[in-house]
Amino acid sequence: MEQLVNQTKEIVEEVKQFLPNLIQACELVEPLFYETMTDHSWQQFGEVVQAMDDLYRTLNSIHADLVKAAEYQALAPRIERFNITLSELFQQLNSCVDEEDGVGASDTLKFVLLPLFRQLAIDMGEEEAVKERRFQANLYFLKERFPSAYQEIVETVTENQRYSNAFSRNGSPNISWMDKDGKRRYLYSQYEPEHEASRWVDTITAKVAGKAGVMMYGFGLGYHALAYAKAFPEHQLSIYEPDEQMVLAAMRVIEFESLFTRLNAYDFVVGTKKHQRDRMFYRFLKYMKGEPEIVVLPPYYRLNSSDMDAFSADAQLAILNYVGSVRLYDKFGSEWVSNTLYNLAATLTSPSIKGLKNRFADKTAVIAGAGPSLAEDIELLRRMKNHALIIAAGSTIQSLLHYGVEPHLIVSMDGGEPNYDAFKGLNIQHIPLLYTPMIKYRIIDEQKNNLLHVHLTNDVVTQRIMELTPDDPMFAPNHSVTGTAIQAAIYMGCKEIVFTGQDLSFPGDNFYAPGARHVNKEASDAVLGRATETVENVKGTFNRTNTSMRTTLADIEDLLADHPEVKFTNTSSMGAKIRNADFEPMASVLERMQAFIIENDEVAKQLAQLDKYDVNRAQQIRSRIKEMPEQLKRCQEQLRQIDRCIVQAAELSRTNPNKCLNLFYDIDREWKKVVGSLPFKSLYMLLYRNELNRFERDLPELTKESKMIQKAGLAREIMQPLIRDMLNRTPELMDITAESLRRVEASAGRAGA
Structure with missing residues (x-):
């Protein structure tokens, strides 16, 4: 069976290579019927006729094998229709030639047979070598841009029987599968997927207008995501594709890097593992401004409704958990x-x-x-x-x-x-x-x-x-x-x-x-x-x-x-x-x-009977807490310097843009010192978890702004409140660390005694 499938694949690949030559030959022969046919012209025409006959016989011989092969099940009915049509048109062409109707023969070639061959070339798709190169390029892109999605894909075994690559009439890639009732389904319009996606965006405009970020359930071949990005380029997208097999099929027919450069997508998650979903929800809620919005691609309502129900329940729970977590950290962070x-x-x-x-x-x-x-x-x-x-x-x-x-x-x-x-x-x-x-x-x-x-x-x-x-x-x-x-x-x-x-x-x-x-x-x-x-x-x-x-x-x-x-x-x-x-x-x-x-x-x-911490390790930990008050003092001075720079930047943004830009270099340098310190990584990170999440969410807006007046305004709005709050709470942290040190040293003294 495997040998038969491989033979069929080889023949399909040969047909893909053959079709461009046949199309070119038809294009050369068609105008000859408007001239006096020569022996050479008839020879060229005869070669075209022979090529058509060879194509017909070849496709007819492998049709039954295509039906059996899962990856060709979408192609098989199109080949069957092609052969029926070709047989009829072949007879029509022969009749025109027999009746010496050169115009009719030319019209049949140009307006009927050539479109038929071009559509077959579309239906057959690209050569496997081209698809494989694209697949490897997409793997590399995922590894660099979305490593979690990459890991999910490389751990997934391709199931050829799940989905078949197909093509719509306009040549755009499509996905086909057989439903539980034995009916062939297509993910997108069989004529123009781009139009379908554009119309969908029109239907959800009122729902998503005014949103800064949207989570999209379903990715498929990316048509809907691209249409959405064109309509709302300012919206950030978090894209979730539950079906790994769908992504594997997509990776062979679309260029991920080219597509994602046109999407404002900060997240792409693949698979139904709950921990992956939960992390995605957390990132979505963390970076979101305003109310969350989730949109579902229409094909997924019929493709996987049971998973959509689970996804919806997980999303509702994630929102509740996130809101509860924010409240907890606000209420208990200091404690x-x-x-x-x-x-x-x-x-x-x-x-x-x-x-x-x-x-x-x-x-x-x-x-x-x-x-x-x-x-x-x-x-x-x-x-x-x-x-x-x-x-x-x-x-x-x-x-x-x-x-x-x-x-x-x-x-x-x-x-x-x-x-x-x-x-x-x-x-x-x-x-x-x-x-x-x-x-x-x-x-x-x-x-x-x-x-x-x-x-x-x-x-x-x-x-x-x-x-x-x-x-x-x-x-x-x-x-x-x-x-x-x-x-x-x-x-x-x-x-x-x-x-x-x-x-x-x-x-x-x-x-x-x-x-x-x-x-x-x-x-x-x-x-x-x-x-x-x-x-x-x-x-x-x-x-x-x-x-x-x-x-x-x-x-x-x-x-x-x-x-x-x-x-x-x-x-x-x-x-x-x-x-x-x-x-x-x-x-x-x-x-x-x-x-x-x-x-x-x-x-x-x-x-x-249990052992406590090693003496050397305990001593190292005591040393760290002993150094904490002095480190907090350094953080305090660095935070004050940042605050001074923000104030000066507001003054200089209108009068001396170059000097103002240098102040932002100073802010960046001092902030990196704070972020790299032990007090920040331990104390401030817990105490200001919610505020730091909001700061991290808004920081790209500040860093991307190049106009000094607007940049200085964003610094006052986004960064200064956090800096001043950290300054206000630092004395409290100094007192807490001092009390911690007193307790640690007293405990060590009792242990030594």
């Missing part, structure tokens, strides 16, 4: 900086979770949440403690202690004062506490013993000051402490994770299980009053929920989806359904666990 620095002393003198990797490979973990359904499972959970690793997710410890159940491990990460209120006064010093350095520092101050920690990937303060390496465990941040607890259980080797009290909604319009004291009734009633959404629960009915709880549930579901090697079981009898977690009553789980035994102080015993 996270101080918590991390104040906790540095404890972090340097306590072990990380690294030492517990796979230590509980034969155990099941039960992660307890503080949802109302915890009360129903509490007695079974009390018995479960002898058979499974019980982990309290954050403030759940209050409810567990209320019932007299002590977990093997507490996990906590929240940096706000309410989290301290949840832990304040609890007798938990004998229970191991896994914390992230951004946790409210007063909790760690009071715990002192049985501490271990893990780092989060968004904790730039710890990453930079401690110079974390891939050898240091780092967890992804989650919307709730449950996500951190899940990652901890997986890291420690648990192959089954059971949820209890993880209601992730408000069953029976209740907020927490009994024992929770850190949220008063007035506050909980206010939250419940705003819970206007619903989510399906494990019983098939519905619980009230809100946007925050809904995004938390989705976040946990995504985390579970990333770990198919782990069995997840949901015993929360009144809670929301959790995708990727099977519901099973706690009594049934307990019965399954009877053969497994775990001691009450199992984690505490393991913790006592």
Whole structure:
């Protein structure tokens, strides 16, 4: 079969090379019929007739093989129609010659046969060698411009049966496929794709007018993107193509570099991997001004509607997550900086979770949440403690202690004062506490013993000051402490994770299980009053929920989806359904666990054996924090210099443009010094995350502006507010680092003593 396909390909390639010669020969012979035909003329005509006959026979002989070959299925019906038409026209030409109708013969050649041959040349497409060279050039372009898309493409195996290259009547490339009903479909108009794309832009003009950035679902062969760019050249495009096979087909027929130079596209993402989508949404929202807008190419409604539904859900969730993240950093950025620095002393003198990797490979973990359904499972959970690793997710410890159940491990990460209120006064010093350095520092101050920690990937303060390496465990941040607890259980080797009290909604319009004291009734009633959404629960009915709880549930579901090697079981009898977690009553789980035994102080015993940070590494970290106040002073002076330059630039932009330009060189030089400093990479990056994102989004406008008056105005608008705010907060950072240094040195002194 493979040999037959290869033979067919060789014949097709020969036909592609043959057609230009036949067309040229027809063009030379056609005018001869208006003259007296000579022997030489008849010989030329005879050669053309023979060439037509050869073409007819050749195409007729391979037609059946073309039908069988997936990549030629779009071409096969066109070849069949061509041969039928050619046979009829051949007879017409012969009749004209037999009747000595030279004009008729010439007309048949010029106005009927030549267009037929030219259209066949279009339908046949370019030679494979040309397509291959273009494909390699496109690969190189993707590697240089969109490396993530490149990586996705090189890891994808071409499926020839998915799509076929085809061509519209005007010669423009097209894509063809067979739908589930056996009907051949085309991605674009079979006559003029460019016109189709232009008309589409007309239909969405009202929707996208006034938008600065647009996300485009679907790329295909780029016609719609190009038409959009012509209509809205000022709009930035984020282009998403879900189908890798579509891109592979496109790379053989269109020039990516030529196309993308005409598009104002800053992002091009390929494939349906969720983490790629999430990063794309984040970049889109980060660089977007105003309300987001997503447009869908019309062919994709019929091409992949199921993926579009998933994409839409992901987009809505991404917007909610991004808005929530912005609010969190605005609200807690300063607190996270101080918590991390104040906790540095404890972090340097306590072990990380690294030492517990796979230590509980034969155990099941039960992660307890503080949802109302915890009360129903509490007695079974009390018995479960002898058979499974019980982990309290954050403030759940209050409810567990209320019932007299002590977990093997507490996990906590929240940096706000309410989290301290949840832990304040609890007798938990004998229970191991896994914390992230951004946790409210007063909790760690009071715990002192049985501490271990893990780092989060968004904790730039710890990453930079401690110079974390891939050898240091780092967890992804989650919307709730449950996500951190899940990652901890997986890291420690648990192959089954059971949820209890993880209601992730408000069953029976209740907020927490009994024992929770850190949220008063007035506050909980206010939250419940705003819970206007619903989510399906494990019983098939519905619980009230809100946007925050809904995004938390989705976040946990995504985390579970990333770990198919782990069995997840949901015993929360009144809670929301959790995708990727099977519901099973706690009594049934307990019965399954009877053969497994775990001691009450199992984690505490393991913790006592763990090593802390190497003495030399700890000393290097202490040295960095000791140098921080002086480095902050240098940053302060550099920021002041930038501010002075911006003020002077406004004055000189109208009177001395050259001197004004030199000031911008000074601003660039001083800003690079600030950005390259440890205080910026650690403290300012966390404290000013949102502001720096907006600055990064707007900076290209400033750097591209060449007129000094406008440039100076943009500097005042885009850069100066950030610089002055950083200057205002620097004294506060100096005080925080000084307190951190005092704590670190005191801790080191106690350790030395």
